[in-house]
Amino acid sequence: MAADGAWPSGPGGVTIRCEGLAQRFAGGVTALAPLDLTIAPGLTTALIGPSGCGKSTLLRLIAGLDAPSGGRVTADGRPPAQICRDGEVALAFQDPSLLPWLDLRRNVALSRRLARKAADPALVERLIGLVGLAGFETSRPASLSGGMRQRAAIARALAAEPRLLLLDEPFGAVDELTRRQLARELPPLWQARGATVLLVTHSVEEAVLLADRVLVLSPRPARIVDDIGVPLPRPRPAGITDSPAFRQLTRRALTALEGGAP
Numbered sequence: 001m002a003a004d005g006a007w008p009s010g011p012g013g014v015t016i017r018c019e020g021l022a023q024r025f026a027g028g029v030t031a032l033a034p035l036d037l038t039i040a041p042g043l044t045t046a047l048i049g050p051s052g053c054g055k056s057t058l059l060r061l062i063a064g065l066d067a068p069s070g071g072r073v074t075a076d077g078r079p080p081a082q083i084c085r086d087g088e089v090a091l092a093f094q095d096p097s098l099l100p101w102l103d104l105r106r107n108v109a110l111s112r113r114l115a116r117k118a119a120d121p122a123l124v125e126r127l128i129g130l131v132g133l134a135g136f137e138t139s140r141p142a143s144l145s146g147g148m149r150q151r152a153a154i155a156r157a158l159a160a161e162p163r164l165l166l167l168d169e170p171f172g173a174v175d176e177l178t179r180r181q182l183a184r185e186l187p188p189l190w191q192a193r194g195a196t197v198l199l200v201t202h203s204v205e206e207a208v209l210l211a212d213r214v215l216v217l218s219p220r221p222a223r224i225v226d227d228i229g230v231p232l233p234r235p236r237p238a239g240i241t242d243s244p245a246f247r248q249l250t251r252r253a254l255t256a257l258e259g260g261a262p
């Protein structure tokens with residue numbers, strides 16, 4: 001799996017604005033308390049919080065997959081569903097939902113068609129290699145492991161060259177070594193294009209390693225209990241996780257998660 005520096009620059013990321021955004025499901029579960037949040041373009045923001053607090057709910061609202069019960073969310077001033085239709089958003093969620101009748105190469109290439117972008121077989125091959133799946137191009141999803149399918153979903157999302165990339169625990173089923181490789185090699189790709197990235201993870205270390213900003217959410221209904229800027233150099237140098245600055249940031253996030261003062 002080699003890092004690939006030759007990555008086309010992009011049109012930049014979108015700005016996300018949540019204004020009083022709330023989600024109360026039929027049946028009475030309030031997953032999201034009214035939330036005001038601006039996510040700056042071109043930055044990677046990580047969402048961490050206890051299981052069931054409403055992280056995926058927020059991501060789904062920003063993706064335009066669900067309608068909120070209150071407030072609104074916009075992407076560059078437009079409804080999210082519209083920027084999805086314009087092919088500017090790509091998602092890699094926990095359940096990779098690859099099309100079972102297409103092989104890996106076609107699954108990855110399909111996202112460009114759906115985003116109404118010209119076919120780019122070289123880019124597709126590069127991304128498949130980058131996520132460590134070279135040699136499996138003609139395999140169907142059923143013959144890939146869970147972790148391989150997740151990596152395929154990441155390649156598929158990146159192939160669309162989105163301005164907004166939404167990742168919901170994208171490395172959940174990926175082994176530790178591969179996780180580390182992806183954490184090192186993927187951010188330079190989406191940063192080179194200036195994409196806005198929103199990432200849900202259960203790992204505090206992963207959040208600090210990948211993101212420019214870490215939002216710590218409370219137990220349900222989610223509200224922001226700490227908003228942590230990550231002023232670490234890009235690309236993250238090897239060994240950064242052992243640095244005092246990194247440890248201080250992860251400690252702060254953990255303290256906020258545990259309900260302590262930031």
Ligand SMILES: Nc1ncnc2c1ncn2[C@@H]1O[C@H](COP(=O)(O)OP(=O)(O)OP(=O)(O)O)[C@@H](O)[C@H]1O
Binds near residue numbers: 029031053055056220
């Ligand atoms: N469609 C739905 N209908 C009713 N309740 C829902 C629905 N989707 C999610 N919920 C509830 O909303 C709450 C927040 O769920 P959500 O999936 O956003 O949490 P999460 O923080 O992403 O959790 P995890 O970290 O475990 O993935 C949970 O209590 C969940 O049961």
